[in-house]
Amino acid sequence: MIKFVGAFDTVDALPNTQFPEYAFVGRSNVGKSSLINAIVGAAVARTSNTPGRTQTLNLFNLNDRAMIVDLPGYGYARVSRADALRWLGRLEKYLISRRQLRRLFILIDSRIGARDADLDLMDFCDAHGIPYQIVYTKKDKRVREKSQIILSHENHQAMIADVLETSAEKKTGLESLRATIGIK
Numbered sequence: 001m002i003k004f005v006g007a008f009d010t011v012d013a014l015p016n017t018q019f020p021e022y023a024f025v026g027r028s029n030v031g032k033s034s035l036i037n038a039i040v041g042a043a044v045a046r047t048s049n050t051p052g053r054t055q056t057l058n059l060f061n062l063n064d065r066a067m068i069v070d071l072p073g074y075g076y077a078r079v080s081r082a083d084a085l086r087w088l089g090r091l092e093k094y095l096i097s098r099r100q101l102r103r104l105f106i107l108i109d110s111r112i113g114a115r116d117a118d119l120d121l122m123d124f125c126d127a128h129g130i131p132y133q134i135v136y137t138k139k140d141k142r143v144r145e146k147s148q149i150i151l152s153h154e155n156h157q158a159m160i161a162d163v164l165e166t167s168a169e170k171k172t173g174l175e176s177l178r179a180t181i182g183i184k
Contacts, residue, residue, distance in 0.1 A: 001063055002040045007056035011093045014057060021067045021100040022181045025091065026107030027117060028073030031137040034168035035107065036060070036070055039177050045070050057094065066182050067100065074117050095130050103131050103160070103180060110136040110165065113148030122151075126158045133160040135177070140167040 008014050024032045033045035044060055058070040071091060095104065106121060108114050125132045134151050153159040166173035178184070 002042055002044050002068075003061045004044055005059040005061050005067070007058050009056055011057065011090060011097060014059065014094075014098070017067060017100060019061070019065065019067045019100065020102040021069050021098060022103050022105065023069035023071055023094070023098075023101060024105045024107060025071040025121070026073060026137070027109070027115065030073065030107045030109050031168055032070055032073065032107055035135070035137055035166060035177075036068060038166075038168040038171055039174050039181070039183065040068070057090070062181065062183065068181065069094075069101075074121070092124065095125065096128055101130070103133060105135045105177070106132050107135050107137050108151075110139050111141050114151055119149070122156050122159065126156050129158055131158055131160060133162065133164065133180075135164045135166055137166055137168065139165045139173060140170045 005015065024036055026032055033047045036045040037043050037047065040060070040062070045058065055072050057072075060068040060070070062068060071094070074088065074091070095101065104125060106118060106125075108118055122132065124130075151159070151163060153161040162176065164173055164176055166177070
């Protein structure tokens with residue numbers, strides 16, 4: 001059973017729990033909320049076709065065993081520069097200070113590939129020893145861009161070696177994510 005805990009504007013407002021946290025982040029419109037819903041098997045995270053709808057740190061409790069965190073997207077949302085910088089500062093504070101964080105899942109649209117904002121986040125995680133895993137989304141869609149950067153853990157010391165490929169729509173590639181989080 002998954003329960004929505006709340007939407008938090010700041011890292012300091014997050015509840016201090018003993019549960020491990022698994023956070024999902026990616027460029028706006030990458031399908032974070034859809035993937036979370038597919039993983040847990042319920043429509044708990046709000047989805048939208050409009051980039052930038054997730055603007056808070058959204059926390060979900062999984063059977064009092066783990067927490068899922070739906071983080072705001074980055075890179076494409078039509079928001080003011082001030083808001084974008086505030087969101088980035090909040091993301092960095094969450095990643096550095098949240099002792100409960102066990103893994104950050106960096107979602108990348110498989111049709112587009114990694115962009116500078118994704119690579120910058122990976123470099124930040126590498127520099128701060130924050131374990132992360134790359135998850136390609138929308139694998140059921142046609143690939144549009146042929147020249148995509150190949151991501152490898154050999155170049156990123158904090159990156160988990162297994163790169164995952166998923167489709168929230170087709171419900172494929174979810175087993176490894178569920179196993180990591182502890183969902184049966």
